[in-house]
Amino acid sequence: MSDVTTTDLYEVTMALSYLRExxxxxxxxxxxxxxxxxxxxxxxxxxxxxxxxxxxxxxVEREDVEEFAAALHRPVRDLEPLLGLAFEGxxxxxxxxxxxxxxxxxxxxxxxxxxxxxxxxxxxNQVCHQTAVASKAARCVLAAEGKPVVDFSLxxxxxxxxGHQAARLGALVGFAGTSNVAAATALGIPASGTMAHSxxxxxxxxxxxxRAFARTHPxxxxxxxxxxxxxxxxxxAARVLSELRRGPGCAxxxxxxxxxxxxxxxxxxxxxxxLADVRIVASGGLDEYGVARLVRAGAPIDVYAVGTRVGVxxxxxxxxxxxxxxxxxxxxxxxxxxxxxxxxGRKQVFRRTGRPDVIALCGEEPPDSARPLLRTVMRGGRRTxxxxxxxxxxxRFREDMAGLPEPARRIHDPDPVRPVRSRALAELTARVRxxxxxxxDPEHAGPAPSCGPALAERT
Amino acid sequence: MSDVTTTDLYEVTMALSYLRExxxxxxxxxxxxxxxxxxxxxxxxxxxxxxxxxxxxxxVEREDVEEFAAALHRPVRDLEPLLGLAFEGxxxxxxxxxxxxxxxxxxxxxxxxxxxxxxxxxxxNQVCHQTAVASKAARCVLAAEGKPVVDFSLxxxxxxxxGHQAARLGALVGFAGTSNVAAATALGIPASGTMAHSxxxxxxxxxxxxRAFARTHPxxxxxxxxxxxxxxxxxxAARVLSELRRGPGCAxxxxxxxxxxxxxxxxxxxxxxxLADVRIVASGGLDEYGVARLVRAGAPIDVYAVGTRVGVxxxxxxxxxxxxxxxxxxxxxxxxxxxxxxxxGRKQVFRRTGRPDVIALCGEEPPDSARPLLRTVMRGGRRTxxxxxxxxxxxRFREDMAGLPEPARRIHDPDPVRPVRSRALAELTARVRxxxxxxxDPEHAGPAPSCGPALAERT
Numbered sequence: 001m002s003d004v005t006t007t008d009l010y011e012v013t014m015a016l017s018y019l020r021e022x023x024x025x026x027x028x029x030x031x032x033x034x035x036x037x038x039x040x041x042x043x044x045x046x047x048x049x050x051x052x053x054x055x056x057x058x059x060v061e062r063e064d065v066e067e068f069a070a071a072l073h074r075p076v077r078d079l080e081p082l083l084g085l086a087f088e089g090x091x092x093x094x095x096x097x098x099x100x101x102x103x104x105x106x107x108x109x110x111x112x113x114x115x116x117x118x119x120x121x122x123x124x125n126q127v128c129h130q131t132a133v134a135s136k137a138a139r140c141v142l143a144a145e146g147k148p149v150v151d152f153s154l155x156x157x158x159x160x161x162x163g164h165q166a167a168r169l170g171a172l173v174g175f176a177g178t179s180n181v182a183a184a185t186a187l188g189i190p191a192s193g194t195m196a197h198s199x200x201x202x203x204x205x206x207x208x209x210x211r212a213f214a215r216t217h218p219x220x221x222x223x224x225x226x227x228x229x230x231x232x233x234x235x236x237a238a239r240v241l242s243e244l245r246r247g248p249g250c251a252x253x254x255x256x257x258x259x260x261x262x263x264x265x266x267x268x269x270x271x272x273x274x275l276a277d278v279r280i281v282a283s284g285g286l287d288e289y290g291v292a293r294l295v296r297a298g299a300p301i302d303v304y305a306v307g308t309r310v311g312v313x314x315x316x317x318x319x320x321x322x323x324x325x326x327x328x329x330x331x332x333x334x335x336x337x338x339x340x341x342x343x344x345g346r347k348q349v350f351r352r353t354g355r356p357d358v359i360a361l362c363g364e365e366p367p368d369s370a371r372p373l374l375r376t377v378m379r380g381g382r383r384t385x386x387x388x389x390x391x392x393x394x395x396r397f398r399e400d401m402a403g404l405p406e407p408a409r410r411i412h413d414p415d416p417v418r419p420v421r422s423r424a425l426a427e428l429t430a431r432v433r434x435x436x437x438x439x440x441d442p443e444h445a446g447p448a449p450s451c452g453p454a455l456a457e458r459t
Numbered sequence: 460m461s462d463v464t465t466t467d468l469y470e471v472t473m474a475l476s477y478l479r480e481x482x483x484x485x486x487x488x489x490x491x492x493x494x495x496x497x498x499x500x501x502x503x504x505x506x507x508x509x510x511x512x513x514x515x516x517x518x519v520e521r522e523d524v525e526e527f528a529a530a531l532h533r534p535v536r537d538l539e540p541l542l543g544l545a546f547e548g549x550x551x552x553x554x555x556x557x558x559x560x561x562x563x564x565x566x567x568x569x570x571x572x573x574x575x576x577x578x579x580x581x582x583x584n585q586v587c588h589q590t591a592v593a594s595k596a597a598r599c600v601l602a603a604e605g606k607p608v609v610d611f612s613l614x615x616x617x618x619x620x621x622g623h624q625a626a627r628l629g630a631l632v633g634f635a636g637t638s639n640v641a642a643a644t645a646l647g648i649p650a651s652g653t654m655a656h657s658x659x660x661x662x663x664x665x666x667x668x669x670r671a672f673a674r675t676h677p678x679x680x681x682x683x684x685x686x687x688x689x690x691x692x693x694x695x696a697a698r699v700l701s702e703l704r705r706g707p708g709c710a711x712x713x714x715x716x717x718x719x720x721x722x723x724x725x726x727x728x729x730x731x732x733x734l735a736d737v738r739i740v741a742s743g744g745l746d747e748y749g750v751a752r753l754v755r756a757g758a759p760i761d762v763y764a765v766g767t768r769v770g771v772x773x774x775x776x777x778x779x780x781x782x783x784x785x786x787x788x789x790x791x792x793x794x795x796x797x798x799x800x801x802x803x804g805r806k807q808v809f810r811r812t813g814r815p816d817v818i819a820l821c822g823e824e825p826p827d828s829a830r831p832l833l834r835t836v837m838r839g840g841r842r843t844x845x846x847x848x849x850x851x852x853x854x855r856f857r858e859d860m861a862g863l864p865e866p867a868r869r870i871h872d873p874d875p876v877r878p879v880r881s882r883a884l885a886e887l888t889a890r891v892r893x894x895x896x897x898x899x900d901p902e903h904a905g906p907a908p909s910c911g912p913a914l915a916e917r918t
Contacts, residue, residue: 001623001641001642001644001645002641003619005640005641005644006613006619006622006623006639006640006641006642007613007639007640007641008611008613008614008638008639008640008652009638009639009640009643009650009651009652009653010638010652010653010654010655011655012640013652013653013654013672013675013676014654014655014657014658016675016676017658017671017672017674017675017676018661020671020674020675021671021674021675023661027657027661029657067640067641067644068640070644071640071643071644071650072650072676072678073678074678113661117655117657117658120614120655121613121614122619124614124615125613125614125615125616125618125619125622126618128614128615129615129616129617129618133617152467154465154466154467154580154584155467155579155580155583155584155587156583156584156587156588156777156778156780157584157588157617158588158592158616158617158618158621158624158771158776159584159585159588159617159618159620159621159624160462160465160581160584160620161618161619161620161621162617162618162620162621163465163584164460164465165617165618179467179468179469180465180466180467180468181464181465181466181467181468181471181526181527181530182460182461182464182465182466182526183460183465184468184530185460185464185526185529185530186460191468191530191531192468193467193468193469193472194468194469194472195469195472195473196469196470196473196576196579197783197784197794198473198486198488198576198782198783198784199473199476199576201784201787201792201793201794202477202482202486202572202784202787202792205898212476212479212480213472213476215476215479215480216472216475216476216479216480217472217475217476217531219531219532219533227794227795228794228795228895228899229795229899232899308777309777312617312771312776312777313776314776314777317617317771317772317773317776318615318767318768318771318773321615323657324656324657325656325657325660325661328660328661333660333661334660335656335660335686335687336686336687336688436687439664440687440688440691441688
């Protein structure tokens with residue numbers, strides 16, 4: 001199993017046919033999200049860095065050819081035209097951390113048609129999943145209004161690899177740490193976590209458990225206080241911390257029940273015990289909705305640990321993303337069937353201050369004071385610069401958040417930014433559509449359809 | 460990054476403390492799902508095989524110790540008690556493919572406490588994710604009522620690894636194939652898929668595209684007919700297939716629009732062209748609900764391709780699973796806080812014909828004609844037999860499906876089987892609870908609470 005054969009079979013059947021038909025002209029595919037899921041006012045571009053690693057290393061080896069042949073029940077020699085094929089194309093993409101919206105290309109691949117086709121499945125896999133999770137995590141950071149958020153998702157992500165990405169994507173949008181040791185070390189971010197209920201249960205009682213833990217860990221400790229009776233647990237934790245003079249840097253963790261009420265009572269107990277510097281960590285089924293409720297209620301919670309629901313982006317675990325051919329051999333192309341119309345041509349997205357983004361054709365002049373979002377990140381199959389660091393992505397995310405309209409930032413019922421299309425893109429779309437319709441039904445083709453409101457510049 | 464450090468930090472802090480306190484007595488942890496998600500009448504046990512691979516290989520190496528030390532900001536020597544720690548315990552588990560229900564242990568680990576604790580995160584990660592996806596896939600097979608279902612999910616799963624598992628889990632519950640080449644070869648199942656819309660768009664027209672594809676692929680071909688106008692696409696496909704005399708084994712694929720209506724019209728066109736043996740494949744956002752609707756409506760669809768929504772188990776992408784300490788050093792333990800009460804003691808699940816499962820204590824005599832579900836699959840850290848093959852799991856799944864009550868099989872609003880607890884388990888639960896309550900509040904402890912209906916045998 002290689003990254004090359006981790007692909008949908010149809011990429012192989014198509015690529016083989018393109019090679020046989022000598023269709024090696026440059027093709028541009030655009031990867032974009034058609035609609036934002038309910039509950040998302042924005043997406044955070046992610047997955048580009050692993051995608052570029054994949055493209056840089058892409059090369060069809062003999063074992064891959066043999067796997068392809070086996071899958072197609074054909075002799076290996078039939079698949080040999082694919083042997084040695086590498087990715088030698090160009091990638092223009094939105095760097096990780098930027099906000100993106102419906103129909104905006106996250107990346108555009110331009111390469112000889114067989115190459116550009118073969119990499120589709122893997123690119124979609126990386127970008128869809130990671131953008132979905134980063135977008136969910138970003139909303140948790142917004143909901144926490146400056147309080148630290150940490151990632152506890154590893155036990156529920158879709159495999160260890162997805163767990164690693166969840167930690168990385170959390171860091172990218174501003175999480176303060178992760179429970180995942182391997183991810184924390186790889187990323188250079190704080191690892192977080194101290195004890196489970198089972199730890200407390202393994203001792204005769206809570207107090208014995210807390211004392212034993214403090215013996216092992218001379219630095220700051222966090223005591224989990226809700227194994228039996230939460231208020232009693234807080235009192236026990238306070239007593240042990242006071243006796244051991246271990247206040248600063250220490251914390252208690254609440255993992256169940258009415259977190260708001262329990263946090264208030266815990267705060268009162270800790271303060272009364274002179275432990276004002278002992279922090280309260282809350283966890284247990286939290287996502288942006290739970291965090292927002294607690295923050296709005298003024299619950300005295302110092303750290304929010306989010307896990308399951310964020311690591312799998314539970315309310316929107318996938319995105320309606322597509323990788324569509326938009327140009328082949330200099331000819332703009334589009335798909336027309338049913339509701340899934342795609343806009344033709346290579347594109348650029350212009351970000352403007354205080355106004356919606358403009359989706360334009362690549363090469364158009366930017367509107368006044370607009371910044372292009374897509375950059376050329378790969379040329380001739382090689383990165384144009386060093387790999388991006390997640391901290392750079394975090395910086396982009398911070399900047400984009402500052403400019404994001406309030407309706408898109410909202411936790412409940414957000415209203416996403418709706419990009420507009422440039423006149424040139426609208427006109428090209430209408431022209432290509434008319435050409436297809438004339439070919440499909442030459443007798444009844446009318447004049448080129450007007451570009452309705454969805455296609456015209458609406459600002 | 461190793462599988463050993465792909466863990467929540469708290470497993471490490473706890474294990475270190477257990478070693479320091481010389482708490483190495485055998486502990487049993489039980490991995491179970493507290494509640495089935497809405498829309499699930501049953502779960503399909505999965506993830507055990509990768510979990511056993513992990514346990515068999517588990518060994519804390521020097522680099523792992525160094526990572527642990529870095530994560531804890533402690534000198535490496537402080538973590539050295541963990542060096543060389545391997546998993547030497549016993550695992551009793553429900554083999555993959557069996558149906559399971561709320562509160563039934565999917566696996567129980569018995570090992571020296573530090574070992575049993577350290578493996579928690581990884582085991583949960585494997586079993587939760589895979590059981591969630593297998594359960595979703597299983598419902599698609601039920602909905603298809605005998606029609607083949609194939610997996611097209613790779614582009615939307617949470618990473619390539621999750622994509623591989625989605626293909627494996629599909630095979631396990633009876634899918635006929637997968638689009639994922641690497642998974643198909645690894646599993647020895649058919650690879651499926653032929654062309655995308657981009658293929659059609661790369662040619663001047665549909666007919667040229669279909670003819671070129673047939674030139675490259677002399678065997679059976681599937682033409683995607685909905686790039687522009689679906690009915691026109693079907694007519695073009697029929698014309699090309701007829702001219703090339705390529706009917707048997709060939710198919711057309713519908714990927715958008717009103718699949719029922721389009722399938723009926725496509726069937727009529729194909730039949731009229733003498734292509735009764737050309738099959739119709741449907742895809743595009745399908746899951747068990749979409750498949751069930753089409754099957755009930757009698758749509759002439761021969762193969763259902765399910766992708767995104769199944770590969771990520773979109774409506775229930777995680778399970779409320781727990782890995783709870785139930786016994787330590789011969790002493791049954793339980794957690795009491797808020798709603799998350801766990802039952803103490805090592806357990807067994809007995810499956811009965813025509814009656815709900817019984818969750819009992821390990822060692823209890825089975826009720827009449829009941830079969831125990833948990834088997835000892837690992838002893839002394841080694842598998843008790845060769846790895847299970849997914850085909851064995853498929854056989855178990857088939858058998859369990861045959862015995863599953865109709866309300867649990869239903870696609871819409873299924874009613875899960877609710878296992879009952881044996882009298883011995885109910886009594887132990889009451890006794891342990893009373894002991895904890897007496898310790899928490901010695902003055903007001905009443906008599907042991909009766910075991911309410913949730914705990915008593917209700918059949």
